[in-house]
Amino acid sequence: MAAVVDAVTAVGKLTGSRPIVVGGLAVLARLSSAHRATLDLDIVDRRAEGQAGQLEILRKGEETSPAEPAAVTLPTRFGEVRVDVLEVNQYELDRPSDDAGDRLHVGSHAWAADSATDVTISVLGSERRELVRVATTIAEPGPLVTMKLQSIMNRGSAKAGTDLWDICRLTLDPVCRRAVLNQLEGAGPQLAADALQHVDLWFQRKRPWSLDRLAAVAGNSFATDDFDLVGELLATACQPRR
Structure with missing residues (x-):
């Protein structure tokens, strides 16, 4: 968990903005008590027209490695972490699919990005016994x-x-x-x-x-x-x- 939390800080430094965290880490941050661990970091990129995508920026990092289909492997102080970037663009919202699953994918990720709020996450690094803390934006x-x-x-x-x-x-x-x-x-x-x-x-x-x-x-x-x-x-x- 320390590696995943540390990856949030690393992603923010590379992209220049707080990442919008979804997936397992977001779930654990919202619950009153943790019920499972997570090894990967999932973020939403609510991409505006003409704006460089976060996946593109992350893949240009000197120490990152591309992973498929839309991810990078990112080194942290506690080990490597896979970062999956879930991109939502306005075109998909303006021209919704005829399929309910595709619509829900796009709509729910856009909703997550638009309504996310700031949260501070703190975990104890298991090896270094240090507190790893990051303030970021988490899906509701x-x-x-x-x-x-x-x-x-x-x-x-x-x-x-x-x-x-x-x-x-x-x-x-x-x-x-x-x-x-x-x-x-x-x-x-x-x-x-x-x-x-x-x-x-x-x-x-x-x-x-x-x-x-x-x-x-x-x-x-x-x-x-x-x-x-x-x-x-x-x-x-x-x-x-x-």
Whole structure:
């Protein structure tokens, strides 16, 4: 974890701005208690027209190495870290796809970038026994849930399980729960509709598959009733408003 947090500082120095952190580190920063470790750093690049992309800038770094499909390997004081750059541009937002999954990918990442707030993350370096701290911009709980709902379909079994675990933890966490539900209730109609389709897919139509993936990473820490409750809460929050 120290390496991932240290990578946030390194990315900020290379790009000249605070990175917008999503993915596992953002989830851990939002929860009241950590439930898993993360080895990679995921950032969103809300790229404006004519602006150099963060991936391009990072790949020009003297000590970075390109990684596919849209990432770099970055050295830190605590070891190398893979940094995945998720780019969102205005063209994709202005000309939305006909596919709900593609729309949710673009819409949720844009939402995450536009609504992210400043957070200070602190972890203890395991080897040097020093406090590693960084102030950066972190995605809010609601956008994190919608990003995770979409990313499940593009992942292997283990990663799909951790996405489902993150969704459940964020939705039931005493600190995040109200933010998740309020933010989903306030999401745009199309984004909420696309999220609702994915809630129905993972928590209803593919429920046995989802429970198997969740159990593989979370063990017995989540009961079936808890999983069903998460599905009900998310579905209600994403329902269209009159």
